Amino acid sequence: MSFLLSTIDQIDEVKFVDTLLIYRVFGFSDWIR
Known part of the structure; x- marks a missing residue:
């Protein structure tokens, strides 16, 4: 579960x-314009 949460944090x-x-x-x- 904590792995999933950390992955979501990385995506954010x-x-x-x-x-x-x-x-x-x-x-x-x-x-530039």
Whole structure:
């Protein structure tokens, strides 16, 4: 059970990092324009 919870935590962290990355990419492209 704890293994499943830790896996869910890791997925949440990856999603959070992905969101930050997408936000930076879009912000950077807006800055170029």
